[in-house]
Amino acid sequence: MRKVAIIGIGMTKFGNLWDRDLVSLSVEAGMKACHDANISQEEVEALYGGTMSGGLFVNQEHVAALLGDFSGLKNIPCTRVEAACASGGLALRQAYIDVASGMHDIVVAGGVEKMTDIGGAAVTKTLATAASQEWEAVYGATFPGLYAMVAKLHMHKYGTTEKQLAMCAVKNHKNAVYNPFAQFRREISVQDVLNSQKVADPLNLLDCSPITDGAASVILASEKKAKKLCKKPIWILGSGHAIDTISLHDREDITTLKATVEAAKQAYKQAKLSPKDIDCVEVHDCFTIAELCAVEDLGFCKKGESGKFIESGHTQIGGSIPVNTSGGLKAKGHPIGASGIAQVIEAVLQLRGEAKGRQVDAKIAMTHNVGGTGGTAVVHILGR
């Protein structure tokens, strides 16, 4: 397999973008990524696009061909991939495999979701299509409800507190202040989180990532092209992807996301690295409890110790392993298909030294994107 680098990045503002559609968001992100890579779209040889549910959100399937068409990518292969909230990470991975295989030299990987064209209840119902319809959603299970069960067991088994959960959201909001593309650029307090409306006990509104529109794109290149085109190529050192049971009730322990453990194992093995080598990480904090599980499952602390780990400041900027310097899904926003690519953009910015105001000292960065309650996980390790 050939070496592959990221040579360009681009994203839209994340937020409630009522005057924008799927196409305009995607084209903006893609054009920005081409501009950043200093290439024209004619040089792009293939496209991989991640989106969770064009069908239910905006009544549009066949999304990759549509976006390729409107981006002026004439007659090249354009592929949509989907793994619920991990669709963006999966688009990166398939683009990586494509370039690594020798099939193409310059490939764009993008992610997009337009969530606000339907009402809040319809969004919740659409997101529930990431769970098993037959065994979970049909009984009324929603994602806040499913993650609340994970949180309850984590608290019961390990003494994790609501305050520790809240501290994830507080940190991520603090980081997002410095991210011009983030949906919520304001600090919140632990008390704000604890006082916010109960969504699914023990999760409050401010434990939950928001409903968001947005798109993000990155340009991948083979080693030869990357060295020719780019002064600061960021290398993909490891790629991992795994599934687990789609339903929580089929798992031995719902506080461990086996898909994360397995995907991380693959990525660490390929990169010949271990958790202590990672300088910063973007994890999939769709709910605060998800960030706690991720910090454990990726190997940054022992199982059950993430509450204290976070409380001690290890995951803050300046801590031993800064987590979600971008603001995370919680504060940057969570346009489902775009989130996995936006994580990679943050990793690239940190590795390039361009993460103004939130910069950490990073030679190696990791991204972690989850579908559903861990039915899918995609992990990448990037390096300068």
Place this chain on the structure above:
Amino acid sequence: MRKVAIIGIGMTKFGNLWDRDLVSLSVEAGMKACHDANISQEEVEALYGGTMSGGLFVNQEHVAALLGDFSGLKNIPCTRVEAACASGGLALRQAYIDVASGMHDIVVAGGVEKMTDIGGAAVTKTLATAASQEWEAVYGATFPGLYAMVAKLHMHKYGTTEKQLAMCAVKNHKNAVYNPFAQFRREISVQDVLNSQKVADPLNLLDCSPITDGAASVILASEKKAKKLCKKPIWILGSGHAIDTISLHDREDITTLKATVEAAKQAYKQAKLSPKDIDCVEVHDCFTIAELCAVEDLGFCKKGESGKFIESGHTQIGGSIPVNTSGGLKAKGHPIGASGIAQVIEAVLQLRGEAKGRQVDAKIAMTHNVGGTGGTAVVHILGR
């Protein structure tokens, strides 16, 4: 890139399968493919699944993880791809790139659609999400209507007749009699087609492929594994994939599917073959006119001459280039995401000499899968 072979095939009966669901269909096809390849599912290292709209047909996204879970594929990468009606062909292509890259040695590529859980009008509306919502579907355009425009222009420019269109359907029904998995195993006459209900002038009901449930799977392997495991590996000699404008009105000539031309060019080039080398082909006959365009765009006759070409018997079993020996989408049935894989299964059966009753003398076979009105095309060339 490494050489890749198909070492196992499996599919369900195609039809109105009201007692079956997405999961049971997929598992049946996958298990049959594993059985045919003489491997257990534990030996499968990755899954690629094509489905058009789990969301709108059965309210289920995150389909690859779900199917991987219920197939007992523990913690391996499972990826859903989507390109409307070309989703199955695309699943094969992504699995091919994966094995060719060296990432995995044994990979399953599957396709599935469960279309009959919603009513006919909802099916038509769901299929229309493969067209541009903004420029086509919102004005009431449906796929029969869009392909009818292609047919009208083909008739106007080249003198193609309704009888010539009908002859495609008649041939495909005749072939399907010998395919035990086909939805319609009965012969029809040209007069039956011409007398059937008008759907969108000039297309009658029997010019149109049906609404179908079904699943199909194939097992791909690296050269080393294929030679070890399989007596009759079928090699993937060429793979092509291209987009075109998603909307008909943006094209210079709607009787040519540029995506088909370009995807075929890629596949011929990689395989170092030309149309005269192909012994049989499965083309995407969602409507009879689509088969006429495909025969031209793949290079089997000149543009505009497909009507006479078909009338002269060239595309029949025993003709110079047998087309849709399986019965095609028209008579075998068209469970959207499964069709591209079912085409490949027919090619494999022909190349193995196992296409009982409809066998042709074939060393090289081609498959051609289209999304929408040609927004996407995927072409593969297979050989013994």
